[in-house]
Amino acid sequence: MTVCEAPGKVYLFGEHAVVYGEPAVPAAIERRATVTAEPRSDDHVRVEAEDLSLDGFTVEYSGGTGNRPDVDVPTPLVEAAMGYVDAAVREARAAADAPDAGFDITVESEIPLGAGLGSSAAVVVAGIDAATRALGVQLDRRELADRAYRAEFEVQDGQASRADTFCSTMGGAVRVEGDDCEPIEAPNLPFVVGFDGGAGDTGELVAGVGELREEYGFAADTVESIGDIVRTGEELLSDSAPGADPQRELLAELGELMDFNHGLLSALGVSARSLDSMVWAARDAGAHGAKLTGAGGGGCIVALDASDATETALSFTQGCDEAFRAELATEGVRVVES
Ligand SMILES: Nc1ncnc2c1ncn2[C@@H]1O[C@H](COP(=O)(O)OP(=O)(O)OP(=O)(O)O)[C@@H](O)[C@H]1O
Ligand SMILES: C[C@@](O)(CCO)CC(=O)[O-]
Ligand SMILES: [Mg+2]
Structure with a gap:
């Protein structure tokens, strides 16, 4: 049995x-997904994923590509x-190189x-x-990421x-631009997350931005302007002391860029009323800046604030389900048990 865990992330910018070749700077946070993989003697895969919204969802299906699980649930949901x-x-x-390997997987x-x-x-x-290690293969981290x-x-x-x-x-x-991916040094940024309890469909939201970009030159320019924000933010980060608590001035400058980035994401149609109201609650509470994080449509915002004010304000904001401080996860994927 092999158990591995990997962190989630917030996007600073x-x-x-980034889907269209502009740079982006996400940062890993100490909230993890844990996957257990146990090889089976047949080619079946059994998945137990209790956090999925389908209650107590467990499926088993046979190996080979394209095989769907034999469960009485509509296909799109599965x-x-x-x-x-x-x-x-x-x-x-x-x-x-084990096309018929079977696993019991728990998420x-x-x-x-x-x-x-x-x-x-x-x-x-x-x-x-977890699954490759369970088969006795250890991928280096670049291949795993790929x-x-x-x-x-x-x-x-x-x-x-x-x-x-x-x-x-x-x-x-990290900094990612097209195929070019590098870890970067960053100060210890005081991330606060607000979660509206909802979700957005990443594939759909990405497709929506793609369509706008095709249709309007100004939408394509908006995507490029987000790239300019990232480049400006990167310069600020590279001038700061890695791992140290950042100066107020740096937080103010990064925050201003985050606010701008949120505005452009909103123009591209990927914000939501709940995300906007959490962003404004954070700003009103004195956060240096706030923006939606990830694909948007619903879900989370990230703000910068070293004090407790933003977290407290968010926890009283209508539409905010949960507010928490997100610590930087300095370690990426790791083996918990093998
Ligand atoms: N605990 C889990 N168990 C099983 N599958 C999961 C689990 N968590 C996430 N997933 C898979 O990931 C999907 C959600 O991914 P999606 O890319 O839409 O959102 P996200 O990764 O949380 O947000 P973003 O991509 O915006 O950062 C789920 O529908 C499911 O397929
Ligand atoms: C929206 C997006 O940029 C981030 C989702 O977390 C999609 C992607 O980079 O694949
Ligand atoms: Mg995703």
Whole structure:
């Protein structure tokens, strides 16, 4: 039995635009998905994923590509629920050159689903790592990140960046631009997360931005402007002391860029009333800046505030289900048991 866990993430800057080759800076946070993989003697895969909204969802299906589980649930629902785990199993089989390997897989997660904190990437990264290790194969982290990206790419219909999966694999803050992925040094940023209790569909939201970008030159310019914000933010980060508590001035400058980034994401149609009201509650409480994180449509915002004021204000904000401080996860995917 092999157990691996991988962190979720928040985007300091650059989600969505990163899908079109602009840079982005996500940072891993200490909320993890844990995947257990136990090889089976047959080619079946049994998945137990208790956090899925389908109550007590457990499925078993046979190996080989394209086989759907034989359960009495509408296909789109099964695909939404199973897509990422299924893709992780396929990548693990390919990586270990074991096309008929069967597994009992259990997924447990502290990361809300579809809420912008990278639950899909964390499940895929921990899933591929656990399943390959269970077959006696140890992938280096670059290959693991690459395979996890391919899994997300497939499920999101060919519209995914490497950002979420690279960040979840490596931990810390990272910079991703196209195929170029590097860990970066960052100060100890005081992230506060507000969660509206809802979710957005990443594939759909990414497709919506893609359509706007095709239709309007100014939407394409908006995507490029997000890239400019990221480049400006990167310069600020590179001038700061890694791992140290950041100066107020740096937080103010980063916060201003986050506010701008939120405005542009909102223009691209991926915000929501609940996200906007949490962003404003954070700003009113004195946060240095606030923006939605991840695909949007519903889910989470991230704010910068070293004091308790933002977390407290969010916890009293209508539409905010949960507010918490998110610590940077300096370690990416790790083995818990093997
Ligand atoms: N605990 C879990 N168990 C099984 N599958 C999970 C779990 N958490 C996430 N997933 C898979 O990930 C999907 C959600 O991924 P999606 O990309 O839509 O959102 P996200 O990764 O949480 O947010 P974002 O991509 O915006 O950061 C779920 O529908 C499910 O397929
Ligand atoms: C919206 C997006 O940029 C981030 C989702 O967390 C999609 C992606 O990068 O694959
Ligand atoms: Mg995702």
